[in-house]
Amino acid sequence: MIGQIVATATADLIERVRSGEVVDAVAAFTRSIPTIVIATLMNLPKERVPEFIAWTDQMGGIMEGRDDPSPRARELVATGLEATGEMNRFVGTIVEDRKKHPGDDLVSRIVHTEVPVTLAETISANTQLVFAGNETTSKLMGLSLVALAAHPEQRDELRRDRSLIPQAIEEIHRWTSVKTWSIRFLKADAEIGGEVLPKGTTLMAMQGAANRDPERWENPGVLDIHRAAKAHLGFGTGPHTCMGLNLARLEVATVLNRLLDEIPEWEVNNVDYGRNSMIRGPVEIPVSLS
Ligand code: HEM
Incomplete structure (x- = not known):
């Protein structure tokens, strides 16, 4: 299913880039593929995918603006909360539908679980599903295109040996x-970096920095696809570790396989990273062939 979605979504960019055009990969496919995939798994109406993209982008604005007092950020948060309401109302109608007409989709499985959950929990679990794997997966896809264009020798190795793609x-x-940082609240007094912090302290945990910790990785600033496998914090850790990590990996791998087949020497120039530092990644990736 993902292979089909990726083939359809990337076809136009591949054709135009081959004929010499510069095409934005975000608008062409990285932003839409994760939404189409999750909508398919949840059996949501395909024609509403553009709305899900708009709502989830606006919901992402809550994270971008939450700790910034500027009017622009306040507006982002207000719009994001409105979009969350829209999404919850829409998901509520789908939940009601699957109560009566269960199918082999994710929503039906959550609705008909044996675990005792309230209606609000069922709706928020489904809203979370539509939201969580969108912008994040799109951005990892985009970052992968950019990283490999900047490391053509490693990309060439991947083209020749696809078994290296997961690593x-x-x-x-x-x-x-x-996900470069997360907010955490201390549930008890704790000593961090030699300083005692009281219960209730708000922490900004910089997982992007932890992923380049020189005590954990040799030459952490170097991209090396042959680095020995070691857990990183990109998908979080502990009981709330990302639930969709394997889906995200599969989507990115499918896109890379496709591009390595069709336009293995893609180039990117003038990438725009937007302004979201918490969920970081390109919002525009002009792709071309030299
Ligand atoms: C590259 C893509 C992704 C990244 C970087 C990512 C990152 C994360 C991170 C860091 C967390 C932990 C949040 C925390 O501890 O506060 C998380 C949680 C979660 N993610 Fe992802 N995610 C990605 C894709 C997905 C996808 C595709 C889905 C589902 C379709 C998904 C669903 C979830 C859910 C439901 C949680 C909450 C888990 C819980 O609280 O128990 N994510 N994700």
């Missing part, structure tokens, strides 16, 4: 994190 994706994710 390359892990290394790219470590090297150029998507």
Whole structure:
């Protein structure tokens, strides 16, 4: 299913880039593929995918703006909360539908779980599913295109030996994190870096920095697809580790395989990284062939 979605979504860019055009990969496919995939898994109406993209982007704005007092950021948060309401209302109608007409989709499985959950929890779990794997997966896809264009020798190795793709994706994710920081609240007094912090302290945990910790990785600033496997924090850790990590990996691998087949020497110039530092990644990737 993912292979088909990726083939359809990338076809136009591949054709235009081959004929000499410069095409934005975000608009062409990285932003839409994750949404189409999750909408398919949840059996949501395909024609509403553009709305899901708009809502989830606006919901992402809450994270971009939450700790910034500027009017622009306040506006981002207000719009994001409105979009969350829209998404919850829409998901509510789908949940009601799957109660009566269960199918072999993710929503039906959550609705008909034996675990006792309230309606609000069911709706928020499904909203979370539509939201969580969108911008994040799109950005890892984009960061992978950029990282490999900047490391053509390693990309060429991947083209020749596709079995290296999973470890390359892990290394790219470590090297150029998507979720660069998270907010955490101390549940008890704790000593961190030699300083005692009281219960209730708000922490900004810099997982992007942890992914380049020189005590954990030799030459952490170097991208090396042959680096020995070692857990990084790109998908979080502990009980709330990302639930969609294997789906994200599969989507990125499918895109890379496709591009390595069709336009293995892609180039990128003037990448725009937007302004979201928490969920970091390109918002525009002009792709061309030399
Ligand atoms: C490259 C893509 C992705 C990245 C970088 C990413 C990153 C993360 C991170 C860092 C967390 C932990 C948050 C925390 O501890 O506060 C998380 C949680 C989560 N992710 Fe992802 N994610 C990605 C893709 C996906 C996909 C594709 C899905 C589902 C379709 C998904 C669903 C979730 C869910 C449901 C949680 C919450 C888990 C829980 O609280 O128990 N994510 N993700």
